[in-house]
Amino acid sequence: MAEKLKSGMVAIVGRPNVGKSTLLNAILGEKVSIVSDVPQTTRQQIRGVYTDKRGQIVFIDTPGLHMGRDKLDKYMSRASTGSIDSVDAIIHMVDASEKTGSEEQYVISRLNKCGKPIIVGLNKVDITKGKFVPEYIKLWEETRGGPVTEMKDLTLLPLSALKGNNVKKLLDLLFEFLPEGPLLYPEDVLTDFPQRMAMADLIREKLFMLMREEVPHSIAVIIESVRPKKGKVLHIRAVILVERESQKEIVIGKAGAVLKQVGTQARKDLEDLVGQKVFLELFVKTNPDWREDYGTLEEMGYVFSDLP
Ligand SMILES: Nc1nc2c(ncn2[C@@H]2O[C@H](COP(=O)(O)OP(=O)(O)OP(=O)(O)O)[C@@H](O)[C@H]2O)c(=O)[nH]1
Numbered sequence: 001m002a003e004k005l006k007s008g009m010v011a012i013v014g015r016p017n018v019g020k021s022t023l024l025n026a027i028l029g030e031k032v033s034i035v036s037d038v039p040q041t042t043r044q045q046i047r048g049v050y051t052d053k054r055g056q057i058v059f060i061d062t063p064g065l066h067m068g069r070d071k072l073d074k075y076m077s078r079a080s081t082g083s084i085d086s087v088d089a090i091i092h093m094v095d096a097s098e099k100t101g102s103e104e105q106y107v108i109s110r111l112n113k114c115g116k117p118i119i120v121g122l123n124k125v126d127i128t129k130g131k132f133v134p135e136y137i138k139l140w141e142e143t144r145g146g147p148v149t150e151m152k153d154l155t156l157l158p159l160s161a162l163k164g165n166n167v168k169k170l171l172d173l174l175f176e177f178l179p180e181g182p183l184l185y186p187e188d189v190l191t192d193f194p195q196r197m198a199m200a201d202l203i204r205e206k207l208f209m210l211m212r213e214e215v216p217h218s219i220a221v222i223i224e225s226v227r228p229k230k231g232k233v234l235h236i237r238a239v240i241l242v243e244r245e246s247q248k249e250i251v252i253g254k255a256g257a258v259l260k261q262v263g264t265q266a267r268k269d270l271e272d273l274v275g276q277k278v279f280l281e282l283f284v285k286t287n288p289d290w291r292e293d294y295g296t297l298e299e300m301g302y303v304f305s306d307l308p
C-alpha cells in the first residue's frame, strides 16, 4: 500500500537579505518571490506550494525581520512574526557568510519558545564556506543555555539557496516533521500571491536592482490597470511612487534612461508571468507619506485586517 500523504505549512523567517526568497524560488524551481541584494525586498507574506508524491508543503516567504517604525515596517514585521503561530515547522534562514547582529538576536528571541521544529538554514555557504556558522550556533546556545546537540527541535543545515545545495535534503527533513494530511491546494498551484501584486513586485525588483542607497525603501509600485489591447497584447499601466522629487529624477534617469531600462527588463518578466505579450506603461509620482498612508498601502494590496 502507498504511504499516506503528508502536508503542512512552513514559514521561512530571518533577518533581511539572508536569502529567504531565493530559497523559496529554488524549492519551487520557479520565480515566485522577487529577489535583490537590497535588504527588505520582500514586503508581505508570499505562499509557495511544493507538491510531490510524498504530499504537499506550503511555504510562507516572509519579509526580513527588522526594527522599522512606520506603518509599512510594522505591517512587514507582523507579516513575518504572525506566520510563526500558524505553521507546522519553521526555517530560520541565516547568512553564514556574514556576522550575526542584533537583528539576529531579535529573530531568535521570537523563535525561541515557539514549540515547533526549527531548521536553521545556514545559507550562502558557497561564498565563505560558512565562515560564521559557529557564531549562529553560539547565539542559539546562549539563548537556550545548552548545546545545540541537545536541542531536539533544532536541526542545522548548511545551504546554498543560490546554487541549490541541500535543497532536496531540506525537503526530506521537512516531510519527516509534517503530519499526515491531504493536499491543501490543487496539485498544479504554485502560489496564491495575487497576480497584480506579483506584477507590481516584478517592476519593483528591477528598480531595486538599479537603485542604490536609500532610494529603494522609498519606492512602491501600484498597478493601475490591466487590460487587453488589440491583438494578443496585454496593456499594463503602473505607477511608481517615490517620496521625494529628487528621487523621481533618479528613477527617471537622464533623458528617461533608467525608467526605460526598468521597463524593458520588467516587460520580459511580466510576459513570462502572464504568458503573453505585454505593453508596459510606467509613470513616476511623488507621495511623501505613502509608507504611512493606509489608503495608499491598501491600494497596493496590503491587507492589514489579514494579519494577527
Ligand atoms: N552567494 C549566495 N548568494 C545568495 C544565496 N542566497 C541568496 N543570495 C543572494 O542574497 C541576496 C538576497 O536574497 P533574497 O532572497 O532577496 O533575500 P531575502 O532574505 O528574501 O531578503 P528580504 O526579502 O529583503 O528579507 C540576493 O542578492 C541573492 O542573490 C546563496 O546561497 N549564495
Ligand SMILES: [Mg+2]
Binding pocket: 020, 021, 022, 033, 034, 035, 041, 042, 061, 062, 063, 064
Ligand atoms: Mg525576500
